[in-house]
Amino acid sequence: MEAALSAPAEVSVDTRGASLDTRDASTRRLAELPFDPRDERTIDGTARWMGMLGRFQVLAGALVLLVAVGVVVAWTFAAVTAPEIESDTTPPLVRLGEVSTTQLGWALGAVVFVGLLVLRGGVLLTDAAEDLEHHIHASDDAAPYLEDALDSLAKAFFIDATLLGLAGGALVWLGSLS
Amino acid sequence: MTELAPQRRARRPEDDATAPFSLERTSSRPPAMDAPGEESSVGGAAEHVERSAEHVERAVERAGHGPHQGLEDALDDHDGVVHLVSRRSDPSGRVSLEPPRDWAHEPAPVEDHAPEEPSVLDAPPAEHGIAGDGIAHDETPGAAASVDHGAARRSEPDTRRLDRAGVRATRFLTTALAVDALVLLTLASMTLARLRYEAAGAPDLLVGLVALVLALPCLLGAISLFRMARRGSSATTDAHRFAQGIGHLRAIFVIKATVLFATLGLGCFAFSLVASLLAVL
Numbered sequence: 001m002e003a004a005l006s007a008p009a010e011v012s013v014d015t016r017g018a019s020l021d022t023r024d025a026s027t028r029r030l031a032e033l034p035f036d037p038r039d040e041r042t043i044d045g046t047a048r049w050m051g052m053l054g055r056f057q058v059l060a061g062a063l064v065l066l067v068a069v070g071v072v073v074a075w076t077f078a079a080v081t082a083p084e085i086e087s088d089t090t091p092p093l094v095r096l097g098e099v100s101t102t103q104l105g106w107a108l109g110a111v112v113f114v115g116l117l118v119l120r121g122g123v124l125l126t127d128a129a130e131d132l133e134h135h136i137h138a139s140d141d142a143a144p145y146l147e148d149a150l151d152s153l154a155k156a157f158f159i160d161a162t163l164l165g166l167a168g169g170a171l172v173w174l175g176s177l178s
Numbered sequence: 179m180t181e182l183a184p185q186r187r188a189r190r191p192e193d194d195a196t197a198p199f200s201l202e203r204t205s206s207r208p209p210a211m212d213a214p215g216e217e218s219s220v221g222g223a224a225e226h227v228e229r230s231a232e233h234v235e236r237a238v239e240r241a242g243h244g245p246h247q248g249l250e251d252a253l254d255d256h257d258g259v260v261h262l263v264s265r266r267s268d269p270s271g272r273v274s275l276e277p278p279r280d281w282a283h284e285p286a287p288v289e290d291h292a293p294e295e296p297s298v299l300d301a302p303p304a305e306h307g308i309a310g311d312g313i314a315h316d317e318t319p320g321a322a323a324s325v326d327h328g329a330a331r332r333s334e335p336d337t338r339r340l341d342r343a344g345v346r347a348t349r350f351l352t353t354a355l356a357v358d359a360l361v362l363l364t365l366a367s368m369t370l371a372r373l374r375y376e377a378a379g380a381p382d383l384l385v386g387l388v389a390l391v392l393a394l395p396c397l398l399g400a401i402s403l404f405r406m407a408r409r410g411s412s413a414t415t416d417a418h419r420f421a422q423g424i425g426h427l428r429a430i431f432v433i434k435a436t437v438l439f440a441t442l443g444l445g446c447f448a449f450s451l452v453a454s455l456l457a458v459l
Contacts, residue, residue: 028340028344033417035417038421042424056442132424146347151347155354157354161358164361171368
């Protein structure tokens, strides 16, 4: 046992099925950071809000996709069963004006893209929150929960930056139109 | 020989088995202990015990996870001097409490029935450890061991660097936060710049302010994580900076979750309202 303690390198077991890896003894993993209870409470609270936002984002993304699918279905149904003569008693609820099918397709594609981004961001946030909570509450040190959480969180923030950039671009475009 | 990585702080059964100790968290000595002749008096000890009980109750209430968690939190949260009051039960079931020895600046009385154990008080002060903070431990071997594993963990200054995976993950998140903050600041400057030319309305002002408010925690989190990813800090400092960086992001999540919840709720309410109106008409 003493020989193992005095060894220059230590071997950690990856419980997720990876093989044994040899690490330098002069480095430490993120999981080995000695969080005091106050830090753990901070991370735990952040993880809870993160998970909540992730679930809301999943709901919002699913709703956007559902609306897009509904619009496509309604458009297809209306195109198939389009009345040649518009009735005077039951006017259409929505008039799109001079909109071509191509423009509507681009708009629907943009909506679906944004919905998928929101959905993916929500899934990543939920994953990151679960990894953070697992790191805080579990006593297992071997699995890289913290690294995975940071990775998922970074991807979620990149998606967030993409969405914000799209929103800014849309604002500029609408401003130039008006 | 396979050596597992050092275990993080975890609840162990032996902790619970040796848990019945009390905590005193104070920064000043009690008046009853000032006079050297009175430190062993019953009145001074009783006053000290009462104050100890109040502190322990407060620690338990603050932690909210049961007495063991509260005591351990109070132990770990110490900012000044943390004192343990040993509580031992004799065979008759009576519980005796005694003040910590370092207040009286005299060695502990040697008891006839128990062998003298080396106390943590005798150890030299450590950098981040509890051993140098003046904790008087119970002389019973079980209690000493239960407190000792935490003290030994903290007394070793860990100056190792983060490994490559940790640095890569931290820098990845730092970059993402910086990019997000940059986009938010650009959005805020775009909308607020329109105010200068009086071309913006209330929605633009709202968007600009929200973007500015969201950009600030992003920047703070990125700075904390960037400082953590740099080399040359101790493990305790790194852990604190990491928690600080993650904690800064909580404001973003709170604001976004609230706004998204309100949007979803209002959207669903409006949808149901329109659907019911259409059904009626």
